[in-house]
Amino acid sequence: MKEKIIGIDLGTTNSCVATLEGGAPEVIPNAEGERTTPSVVAFTDSGERLVGRLAKRQAITNPNHTIASIKREMGTDHHVKITIDGKETNYSPEQISAMILQKLKKDAEDYLGTKVNKAVITVPAYFNDMQRQATKDAGAIAGLEVMRIINEPTAASLAYGLNKSKEQTILVYDLGGGTFDVSILEIGDGVFEVVATDGDTKLGGDDFDHLIMDWLANEFRKDTGVDLSKDPSAMQRLKDAAEAAKMELSSRKETTINLPYITADASGPKHLEQKLTRAKFEQMIDALLQRTVKIVDNTLREGKKTKDDIDQVVLVGGSTRIPRVQELISERIPGKINREINPDEVVAAGAAIQGGVLAGEVDDIVLLDVTPLTLSIETLGGIATPLIERNTTIPTEKTKTFTTADNNQQSVEIHVVQGERKMASDNKSLGKFQLAGLPPAPRGVPQIDVTFSIDANGILNVTAKDKATEKTASIMITESSRLDDAEIEKMRREAEEHAEEDKKRAEEVEVRNQADQLAYAVEKSLSDLGEKVPQEKRGEIEDQVRRLREKLSQNASTAEIKSAMDKLSKSSHELAEQAYKQASTSGDATPGADRASSSEEPGPDGSDKDDDSGYIDAEYEDK
Amino acid sequence: MSKKDRDKEIDKQDLEREEKQQQPSEQDEPSAALSERLAAKDEEIRSYVDRLQHLQAEFENYKKRMLREMSQFEERIADREIIDFIPLYDNLQRAFTNYSNETDAASFVGGLEKIFAQFDRLLKAKGVTPIRAQGELFDPNKHEALLSVESSEERNTILEEFERGYKRNGRVLRPSKVKVSKGQLDTEEEKS
Numbered sequence: 001m002k003e004k005i006i007g008i009d010l011g012t013t014n015s016c017v018a019t020l021e022g023g024a025p026e027v028i029p030n031a032e033g034e035r036t037t038p039s040v041v042a043f044t045d046s047g048e049r050l051v052g053r054l055a056k057r058q059a060i061t062n063p064n065h066t067i068a069s070i071k072r073e074m075g076t077d078h079h080v081k082i083t084i085d086g087k088e089t090n091y092s093p094e095q096i097s098a099m100i101l102q103k104l105k106k107d108a109e110d111y112l113g114t115k116v117n118k119a120v121i122t123v124p125a126y127f128n129d130m131q132r133q134a135t136k137d138a139g140a141i142a143g144l145e146v147m148r149i150i151n152e153p154t155a156a157s158l159a160y161g162l163n164k165s166k167e168q169t170i171l172v173y174d175l176g177g178g179t180f181d182v183s184i185l186e187i188g189d190g191v192f193e194v195v196a197t198d199g200d201t202k203l204g205g206d207d208f209d210h211l212i213m214d215w216l217a218n219e220f221r222k223d224t225g226v227d228l229s230k231d232p233s234a235m236q237r238l239k240d241a242a243e244a245a246k247m248e249l250s251s252r253k254e255t256t257i258n259l260p261y262i263t264a265d266a267s268g269p270k271h272l273e274q275k276l277t278r279a280k281f282e283q284m285i286d287a288l289l290q291r292t293v294k295i296v297d298n299t300l301r302e303g304k305k306t307k308d309d310i311d312q313v314v315l316v317g318g319s320t321r322i323p324r325v326q327e328l329i330s331e332r333i334p335g336k337i338n339r340e341i342n343p344d345e346v347v348a349a350g351a352a353i354q355g356g357v358l359a360g361e362v363d364d365i366v367l368l369d370v371t372p373l374t375l376s377i378e379t380l381g382g383i384a385t386p387l388i389e390r391n392t393t394i395p396t397e398k399t400k401t402f403t404t405a406d407n408n409q410q411s412v413e414i415h416v417v418q419g420e421r422k423m424a425s426d427n428k429s430l431g432k433f434q435l436a437g438l439p440p441a442p443r444g445v446p447q448i449d450v451t452f453s454i455d456a457n458g459i460l461n462v463t464a465k466d467k468a469t470e471k472t473a474s475i476m477i478t479e480s481s482r483l484d485d486a487e488i489e490k491m492r493r494e495a496e497e498h499a500e501e502d503k504k505r506a507e508e509v510e511v512r513n514q515a516d517q518l519a520y521a522v523e524k525s526l527s528d529l530g531e532k533v534p535q536e537k538r539g540e541i542e543d544q545v546r547r548l549r550e551k552l553s554q555n556a557s558t559a560e561i562k563s564a565m566d567k568l569s570k571s572s573h574e575l576a577e578q579a580y581k582q583a584s585t586s587g588d589a590t591p592g593a594d595r596a597s598s599s600e601e602p603g604p605d606g607s608d609k610d611d612d613s614g615y616i617d618a619e620y621e622d623k
Numbered sequence: 624m625s626k627k628d629r630d631k632e633i634d635k636q637d638l639e640r641e642e643k644q645q646q647p648s649e650q651d652e653p654s655a656a657l658s659e660r661l662a663a664k665d666e667e668i669r670s671y672v673d674r675l676q677h678l679q680a681e682f683e684n685y686k687k688r689m690l691r692e693m694s695q696f697e698e699r700i701a702d703r704e705i706i707d708f709i710p711l712y713d714n715l716q717r718a719f720t721n722y723s724n725e726t727d728a729a730s731f732v733g734g735l736e737k738i739f740a741q742f743d744r745l746l747k748a749k750g751v752t753p754i755r756a757q758g759e760l761f762d763p764n765k766h767e768a769l770l771s772v773e774s775s776e777e778r779n780t781i782l783e784e785f786e787r788g789y790k791r792n793g794r795v796l797r798p799s800k801v802k803v804s805k806g807q808l809d810t811e812e813e814k815s
Contacts, residue, residue: 022682045779050763058763061771061779061803232770233785236800393683395676456676 005118005147005359006108007351009155010097010135012071013177013204015039016345017104018352019112020361025159025349027342030107036344037107041099042066047084051103069178070096072201074138075131094134098141105142119144120355122347125151125183125197147358153183154192155350156316160338163190169309171299173329174316175292178204182296184303184310196303198295203288205246205319211284212242216257216274224270226263234262238272249278250321282324289328296332310335318344336485369394372488375452375460378415378424380405381509387452390420397453401467407443411436414450414464416477420495422502423509428491435464435473443520508558515552515565519545522572529579541575544568707745714738746789754788756781756799765790767798771805778806 007025009016014036018027030037032053042055043065050058059066067080073093080091101121108116121144123135132149139146150158153172157163162170167188174181181199185192216238217228228234241257248255259272300307313335319325320343330337341349355361370391376384379402387398404412411434419427438446447467454460463474495502522545526533533541548564550556556564718734754765761768761779769785776782781801788799 022686023679024683024686054763057767057798058761060768061761061805063771232802233800236769236785391687393680393687395673395680396684456673456680 002359002361003118004112004114004116005120005355005361006105006116007155007348007353007355008101008104008119008121009152009345009348009351010071010100010121010123010138011036011039011176011347012069012179012201013039013206014344015100015104016348017108018345018348019108020352020356020359023356023361025352025356027345027348028108028111030103031110037100037104038068039071039100040066040068041070041096043082043084045084049099051099067096070100075128075134094138095141097135097138101138101142101144105144117143117145118147118355118359120148120150120351120358121146122150122152122155122351124181124199125153125194126181126199127151148354150351150354151183151192151194152181152316152347153185153194153197153314155347155354156314157185157187157192157312157350158353159341159346159350160312160314162312162314162338163187163192168311169195169305170312170314171296171310171333171335172314172316173292173296173320173325174199175319175325176204176317177206177319178202180204180292180295180317182292182299184299184305195305196299198299198302200291200295203291204317207288208246208281208285208319208322209239209242211288212245212276212281213238215276215284216242216272219274220262220270220272224265226265226270228263231263234259237262245276246281246322249276249281250323253278278323285322285324289325292325293328293332296329307333307335313337314346315339316343316346369456369458371396371454371458373418373428373491374420375430375454376417376419376424376427377402377450377462378417381513382424383506383509384417384419384422384424384427387450388454394454394458395456397451399449399451402448402450404438404441404443404446404448408440409443409446410438410440412438412448412464414462414473414475416460416462416475419491421498422506426494426498426502430460430477431462431475433462433464433473433475435466435471437469437471438466439469441468511558511561511565512552515548515561518565518569518572519548519552522568522575525572525575525579529575532579533575537571537575537578541568541571544571707749711738711742711745714741750791751789751796752791754790754795754799756784756788756801761801761803765795765798766801766803768803769800770802772802773806773808774804775807776804778804780804 004019006028007018009018015038016027016036018025020026027035029035030052034053037052038056040052040055040059042050042058042062044050044058044062055066056068059068065082065084070080070093074097076093078093080093080096082089082091101119105116105119119139121135121139123132127135135149136146152174153170156172156174157170162168165187167186170185170187172181172183172185174183179199179201180203181197183197184195186195187193213235217235221227228238237259241259245255245257254275254277257272257274257276261269262272263270300310310333313329313333315326315329315337320339326337326339370393371388372390374384374386374390375388376386379385385400387400388396402412413432413434415424415432416430417424417427418430421427435448449463449465449467451463451465452460453463458478460477461474462477463472465472522541526538526541544564544567548561548568551561551564714734715738718731718738721734722731756766759766759781760777761781765788766781767788772782774780774782780803781799782804783802784799785802786800789796
């Protein structure tokens with residue numbers, strides 16, 4: 001095993017560490033179980049050193065010996081003076097940063113179960129040589145050999161694999177807890193160059209929390225006349241609630257902040273309850289967001305770029321989860337927005353990838369592709385039954401067993417489609433072929449293995465094999481991976497847009513298939529039972545079967561089909577019960593009587609129009 | 624990229640080998656044996672690369688499946704936990720449904736007390752215990768300081784608990800939010 005090189009995002013407010021696992025970046029949780037660690041260091045009265053969450057918790061009791069945001073001092077001759085028991089010690093910013101790095105290193109070692117000696121550390125694009133050297137020194141003090149210092153926006157771009165494309169211009173928008181950075185990068189031959197960078201070191205998500213807090217306190221004063229700002233306990237509850245509300249508004253249009261017993265006055269306890277809509281929140285933070293947009297414009301101007309030059313936009317920092325932020329950017333810059341990777345972790349992930357490259361861990365064998373869209377075959381009723389789900393890493397192979405939909409069906413057609421829609425016809429057809437020469441058999445009996453196999457180059461081979469005769473047929477599809485990004489994106493979007501109706505349609509087909517299967521099974525058991533079924537009962541059941549078939553051929557509504565099915569399956573249950581009773585008294589067991597009740601078996605569509613189309617039935621359980 | 628190059632390289636070697644094989648009589652024995660061995664090695668390498676790629680992809684897919692299963696697992700755990708809390712919710716609802724102006728306030732409060740006791744038992748059964756705070760020495764492992772004030776109490780003593788903290792099986796679920804004593808500034812030269 002090669003020696004690991006970890007990737008560290010040494011942030012102003014929070015830090016994050018990641019490593020490559022099996023070629024993919026993985027964030028390492030700290031000893032407290034969190035995926036990011038506050039960049040805070042403290043020295044207690046007893047001389048104990050605290051780093052991270054614990055240091056943050058005690059900051060108020062120990063303000064003079066608690067150091068936050070040391071990153072702002074890197075590369076300066078600023079010193080932190082710590083006096084414990086009358087003994088004064090001076091710490092350089094490098095030394096304080098080293099304490100954070102040491103904790104990250106130790107947590108990584110505990111997680112990986114091995115020593116960690118090497119790291120890639122990220123710095124803001126605007127860091128000068130002195131600041132970079134200081135960061136490197138901090139690593140050395142922490143016992144880490146810093147294999148490379150890379151820019152945060154570069155790391156984020158690496159995490160999205162943007163180094164693999166040809167010449168591109170990338171804009172990285174990084175809105176963190178307390179700082180905002182914009183960088184424009186140019187990439188050519190895998191090398192990133194920072195064209196321009198700008199930012200605001202005092203702007204971030206914490207400001208949004210404060211705006212919500214202030215608003216809550218204001219509203220409360222208007223309602224009750226009580227000023228919460230003098231009550232630290234109430235303010236803390238407001239702060240927690242404000243942050244929670246902000247996060248919730250990223251996925252919801254409205255949230256309710258409910259803080260019972262927030263305070264009390266002479267008239268008794270007071271409760272806070274406020275509704276906050278996303279629109280109202282967006283209005284609150286608008287001025288701050290406009291400031292970031294202005295900085296983006298400045299950066300573009302400084303880099304002598306127009307918005308049309310930007311090919312890719314990368315979002316970094318937790319605050320970019322806010323929908324309004326994403327809207328503003330896409331309104332501004334038409335480039336493709338990358339935001340799939342957790343924005344709190346994307347920089348560390350990129351650093352880990354750089355570490356993997358330097359360790360020789362990432363090469364062409366490890367960098368495997370994924371299937372961008374689901375690969376399916378068309379089954380009864382036009383449903384797309386997936387064999388290989390999207391995002392499956394290739395090379396890979398999957399086999400499922402299918403059967404026939406009609407009695408004495410002689411051939412089956414394998415129609416291979418690609419896409420996320422539930423109905424095959426809504427997806428992209430990749431090809432079809434026949435497997436012919438099936439021996440005559442009742443429907444549902446033949447077993448046909450369909451195997452999808454994709455090699456490392458994305459070439460898809462589909463083989464169908466009849467288990468009984470060992471007959472096979474196959475097709476090779478080379479274009480499955482050749483969709484361009486825009487096409488993939490379009491197909492995914494369409495699938496999302498149509499998700500509801502597609503689901504309904506697929507369910508309708510499912511019910512029809514089940515209904516047909518039930519009718520077929522009941523008929524079969526009627527004929528199996530023969531004389532044992534009383535004439536009167538037989539007539540009733542046959543009538544119900546006929547009515548169900550009518551509903552199917554008349555394209556009746558799902559509800560109508562369901563109710564006809566319910567009636568039929570009820571009588572067939574009675575039938576089975578009776579048959580069993582007879583069997584147990586006469587000792588003459590009747591196999592097949594239970595078939596009538598197995599309505600769960602996915603069944604074929606019995607409508608005659610499909611008679612010779614040779615659709616394959618839905619899958620068999622092949623465990 | 625380089626993999627394709629390598630494949631091309633191998634193809635080239637294959638071609639060369641074939642060419643060589645087409646003129647066998649000219650070649651001496653050892654060289655023919657060598658190229659045969661080389662071909663065997665090429666084949667071996669190819670099969671290793673293929674196996675490595677498959678294993679690597681399988682590992683990736685395994686990781687994806689584990690992640691999926693883990694989130695399903697978390698969902699089911701959450702379901703199970705929520706079930707235990709629903710009776711409390713039911714009882715609170717009963718309390719409010721039965722409440723009216725004519726209801727004796729004392730019996731309403733008495734009901735609430737019973738629900739509270741039920742809640743208390745449930746948390747205890749789940750191993751949740753409150754973190755001691757007031758009067759204790761501040762410990763950032765389990766307390767979070769919101770305020771620090773001068774007082775006659777010893778420095779770092781917790782003067783007031785704003786919000787109770789809880790732990791479970793030794794792990795802190797939520798730290799207590801507290802007010803901590805700074806001690807008395809005239810005795811300790813704090814501001815230097």
